[in-house]
Amino acid sequence: MTVEHPALALRGLAKRFDGTIAVAGVDLDVPAGSFYGLLGPNGAGKTTTLSMAVGLLRPDAGAAWVLGHDVWQDPITAKRLLGVMPDGVRLFDRLTGAELLAYNGLLRGMDPAVVDQRAAELLDVLALGDAGRTLVVDYSAGMKKKIGLACALLHGPRVLVLDEPFEAVDPVSAALIRDILTRYAAGGGTVVFSSHVMEVVERLCSHVAILAGGTIKRVGTIDEVRGDRSLEQVFVEVVGGRTATGEELSWLSQ
Numbered sequence: 659m660t661v662e663h664p665a666l667a668l669r670g671l672a673k674r675f676d677g678t679i680a681v682a683g684v685d686l687d688v689p690a691g692s693f694y695g696l697l698g699p700n701g702a703g704k705t706t707t708l709s710m711a712v713g714l715l716r717p718d719a720g721a722a723w724v725l726g727h728d729v730w731q732d733p734i735t736a737k738r739l740l741g742v743m744p745d746g747v748r749l750f751d752r753l754t755g756a757e758l759l760a761y762n763g764l765l766r767g768m769d770p771a772v773v774d775q776r777a778a779e780l781l782d783v784l785a786l787g788d789a790g791r792t793l794v795v796d797y798s799a800g801m802k803k804k805i806g807l808a809c810a811l812l813h814g815p816r817v818l819v820l821d822e823p824f825e826a827v828d829p830v831s832a833a834l835i836r837d838i839l840t841r842y843a844a845g846g847g848t849v850v851f852s853s854h855v856m857e858v859v860e861r862l863c864s865h866v867a868i869l870a871g872g873t874i875k876r877v878g879t880i881d882e883v884r885g886d887r888s889l890e891q892v893f894v895e896v897v898g899g900r901t902a903t904g905e906e907l908s909w910l911s912q
């Protein structure tokens with residue numbers, strides 16, 4: 659009998675920065691083949707959680723597994739299965755897009771001919787082919803997201819983890835990224851991404867977790883979490899927030 663492992667399993671992940679508790683014990687199972695949205699307001703702990711989940715940030719407590727492989731005990735196996743686009747897309751940006759992809763592929767030990775062929779295809783599909791000799795440092799924010807996604811996809815990972823892939827991306831590029839991710843998921847891949855944009859999560863995801871104050875407040879399929887309301891209504895209820903009384907900022911209307 660084969661055991662089907664979750665694409666990503668997190669248990670008790672916690673992280674504190676000086677006096678701030680960024681993540682306060684996150685448990686999460688991301689089923690293989692799912693399209694998973696991690697929603698949360700600014701400062702909820704999304705980036706910290708995903709960074710610990712993929713082996714970029716060492717947790718104070720807890721553990722993470724990728725398809726059954728412990729990210730911190732067996733990082734090589736786990737990272738072979740993972741494609742990651744980290745927050746702020748920290749890239750070696752004094753390279754062209756093609757050079758950056760070649761560098762990533764060779765670091766992963768891929769055959770140079772395969773790297774060349776896949777890099778050309780990715781640059782073409784992501785409409786970055788025209789950037790030619792432009793260095794990544796001179797790319798626009800949206801282009802940086804796209805080359806970050808290309809780097810994450812290059813080795814054909816089974817699980818993609820993307821930190822705010824739609825942030826600062828124009829509608830045309832966003833549609834392109836959505837199409838690529840949808841195709842990837844339809845081919846059996848698992849996508850996990852963080853966002854604070856309800857519409858994107860509602861439109862793409864099979865599952866969602868709402869994170870606030872460093873803990874998971876709601877989790878399940880989109881229908882389970884949403885019930886008979888909109889995801890935005892559930893989000894606002896879960897996250898709370900202050901309501902303007904109308905008294906504040908009165909000078910704005912003078």
Ligand SMILES: Nc1ncnc2c1ncn2[C@@H]1O[C@H](COP(=O)(O)OP(=O)(O)OP(=O)(O)O)[C@@H](O)[C@H]1O
Nearest residue numbers: 675678679680698699700701702703704705706707
């Ligand atoms: N390196 C760090 N040093 C100190 N505090 C940090 C660090 N990284 C994150 N934090 C704090 O941890 C908390 C969670 O931050 P995190 O970036 O994980 O949230 P987020 O949900 O990704 O937010 P956003 O949507 O604004 O990107 C915040 O209070 C943040 O200020």
